[in-house]
Amino acid sequence: MFQSFDSTSDPSLASPRIAALRAWLAANGLDGFFVPRADEHQGEYVPARAARLKWLTGFSGSAGVALVLADRAVIFVDGRYTLQVRQETDPAIFTYDNLVENPPSVWIGDNLESGTRLGFDPWLHTTGETDTLKKAAKKAGVDLVPLDRNPVDAVWEDQPAPPVTPVELHPLAFAGELARDKLARLAAAIEAEGATHAVLTDPSSIAWAFNIRGNDVPHTPLALGFAILAADGSHLLFMDKAKFSREVEAYLTQLAEPHQPDEFEAAVAALARKGARIALDPVLAAEKLRMLVEDNGGTVVSAPDPARIPRAAKNKAELDGSRAAHRRDGAAVAAMLCWLDRHRPGGTDEIRAVEALEDFRRRAGEETQMPLRDVSFETISGSGPNGAVIHYRVSRATNRKLGDGELFLLDSGAQYQDGTTDITRTIPIGKPSGEMRQRYTLVLKGLIDISILRFPAGTRGSDIDALARVALWRHGLDYAHGTGHGVGSYLAVHEGPQRIAKTGMERLREGMILSNEPGYYKEGHYGIRVENLIVVTPAEPIDGGEIAMHGFETLTLAPFDRRMIVPELLLPEERDWLDAYHARVLAEIGPMVDGEVLKWLEKACAPLTPEA
Template sequence: MFQSFESTADPAQAAPRMARLRALMAEAGLDGVLVPRSDEHQGEYVPPCAERLAWLTGFTGSAGMALVLRDKALLFVDGRYTLQARVQTDPALFEIESLIDNPPRAWMKANLSRGARIGFDPWLHTVGEIRALREALEKPGAQAVPLERNPVDAIWEDRPAPPMKPVRVHPLVYAGETAGDKLSRLAERLRERDIDHTVLTDPSSLAWAFNIRGNDVPHTPLALGFAILSAAERPRVFMAAEKLSGETEDHLRALAALHAPEELEPVLANLARSGARVGLDEAHAAEKLRLVVEEAGGAVVPFADPAALPRAMKNEAELKGARAAHLRDGAALARFLAWLDGQTPENLDEIAVVRHLEECRRRAGQEAQMPLRDISFDTISGAGPNGAIIHYRVTEKTNRKLARGELLLVDSGAQFEDGTTDVTRTVALGEPSLEMKDRFTRVLKGMIAISMLRFPEGTRGVDIDAFARHALWQAGLDYGHGTGHGVGSYLSVHEGPQRIARTGMETLRTGMILSNEPGYYRAGHYGIRIENLIVVTPPEPVPGGDVAMHGFETLTLAPIDRRLVVPGLLTDAERDWLNAYHARVLEEITPLVEGDTAAWLRAATAPL
């Protein structure tokens, strides 16, 4: 499964490609063009045919946007990718800007000239994004211009074809609820809001609502397509017939009317002509859908994806699957970490680490008769300074030898049919420095703080994010990413709407799975991150208290490197938590591994 990620990204080709793009801009009377890293579904993972940003700039991160003007170009990325963007792009062509602190609309508001015309593909930007862009462009008197054809597509001669991977029915034993029951719930939600129709644009919502899975994008079992749900009519699914076997076609036909993808616009326009109220999720639905509805005379109503919240709140079958997947994953991680401990670091490189970990996961899946379907994202294997690149992806060009005295950060995950995993462990290679141990222990304290937290109903991710940062803040340290993201059930490893972050405004509810992953990164030297997956437990009374409290159940079962822990920096409660966690790892994983690994595991989980 490991591929040295090069795709069609080639910084050496950026200059001629930019020249051709600017020629098209001149022909169209445009002063600039936006090139986002997105597809029609606004997902994190996109098929090769939608990797326009990588093809044009060389940057391969999972989030970013280029603004190409006639005389300059800017690449906007978030804090995860600042270092990566500088390495992967030609500094003579692209200036690097912050996607968070100075996003494209803010930069254009401050810098564009009056009358400037900025082209954009309305399929690749959300309703809310374009509204904010138009508001920002009012000040300089500039204009956002929707384009009929994407200009990058016009010059990308060998652009890959859209994916046509087969769609599978997701078994009820893992889904825990029939698709018919889910669709009935969603239709009731539309009636409650007096909405006639809504478009499911997120393939994760499509997969969850119809109990299907696919393989159209890397590492996430999604079948790309759309659905129109209605308050009083049968659902409609828009998906290429080539993807559907007899079983999946029968499954979907029992639930919905099937249409070809190109029928989405005319069908939606026809529904809107009656003056229908069409709900669109402004944070996820493409601007093109708003244009189709309003041009046909319909009314667009802001309406959050009705599948997002129920999808995030895992039922008992999904939680059972998650626990089983993490037990299996724990066996793989124990074998991997034991193997790593027995190697001479200088004999390994980052790619060898990735390949061996994937082999451990394949073996664990075979032993449990639950095959590894895929990794859940490109494994991050960052040795030494590469570990400080938050979303580093090793390539043949960047592959680094391991070395004593350094840290190795490995962030990885698996896709099993019963669950999705995501875990990070930072490992000492030889003797770590006192600074490394101090920083690691502060990160660990933050991870434990979230793990032990009790919180009342109505608490949001933003309300608890600081608990993970407290020990770092006390030393004048921090990290430039959220503390936790939602995780799907054999779906996306990055799932909304729940998250633990400064931007985490969604209430944390029973059954939501999140990551718990504080970190610390010293650029040019090392990176530290410790990540477990956790699930929100039902509110329970606290002895002597007045208010029932939620808590977290930890799903991940893997040792945390004790050699990097400074015991004196832990409180008694933190030490007790770590010892109890390691005792649980030992008890649950030992029966699944062989003698040598079991012996290593006993030492790795010994009490502090």
């Protein structure tokens, strides 16, 4: 199994750890310290060594920050984690605030006295984030102090070692472009920004640019490291050479000059002393890098990571791989849903459902000779009230049976070498209530309305996010997360910069893969979410139109549960899309399954009728 079901946290451990941190701060003349979820790469997943926020507080979510002061401690999380953070941490120690509505930069101005000294690790905060904190601190009279050593590391006696897992080459058949050609494109982009160099801090960008993959963090095939790309092609790669086989080292040496990670800071400083103009992405690059450049006489060029957009806009090979991965994954999900329908209410539980789905994916990979490499994130397997916890992670302590009259929310994904998948389906256990069916249908309408959308060039994710919510809004309902995130190509299941959300400011370009996942959550009762992956298609003319329009191709192939749909709530074009989608699912997945699963799939994909 790729997943553990041990309890994610023990809140009782926080008290002595917070006490040790406070003692260190007092001894070093500080009144408080920021503990973000991030590591120096700002990735969603961090290695065990960098899981400081979880170790200190117990909170295991993928986004958050704690501010530990002498007399109080606050944890800031977004809307996905408002329930989870209270379940995993000790309310006697922590208070809770909203990371979006009242972030630390606002909170410190409202709650701290002038002269307060707050420490922060400049490796764990981006330059953009630090600018915001600096402005707020200056206005409040608070001193923001960058530290040479992270105090959590100082009190974490059994902190794990950095990961050292083998680097593997990502074949051209899946990458679709030689690494040397990618690097040449990036070098030209660096020069166009007026820079001599750019620092890649995001391991996904390094993996994409060099056509390599690794296993240094959970569920995302990344090799942690840094790269300094040069406009003149003299690239430097900083990665533990213990990760390299002879073949990998020989390959990488043709593309860049390899160095050990502990040489990275000195290399940045040396380039700065030579007058280099070094591009740093304000959303990704650590404040420490800006300090190294400016303190040594170099110039920081604020510019996006040059690999982010090329990586996000998938080429033909990557899209063909994704389509193949989704057919394979769809067959596994169909087998899983058929398996689930064979169980009576109470006949299975959340953990068994996760194990069964992983087993079906493993079998599907073996049958197509494309093995399941990993899950793309820890499966969200929530029955009844657990489904209302947006990023719920089942453990042996929280595991529930799938009870009669409840909803079961299953959000999962897979990592295959040819593509990354992410799918959510909500299944009734027994007979669903009228309210459940109505709200499910409103959510489904949001997914369909995004799926059929046509939009002009230049449209951003923020421009279309509301379309997935309109049906819910008409009934006074909503959901506290974005509608869609970017997805990588055998990389991170949550990939930027593309997203469908109120904060999605990036233009949607041809080849970008996104999720389409509206939801509804009734705290203490049930959760509803449906999710497909979609890809932005080329702009094409519409009969009678004046401009070419982009659209979306749906990649995910698995039926929606017809027992949950109120047909009368669907518009004709929404019903047409749903029937056509189910016909496509049957046509593409049907030949990959047989026996009982095929019979189940035929029934699940039958055209919708008012009596369904």
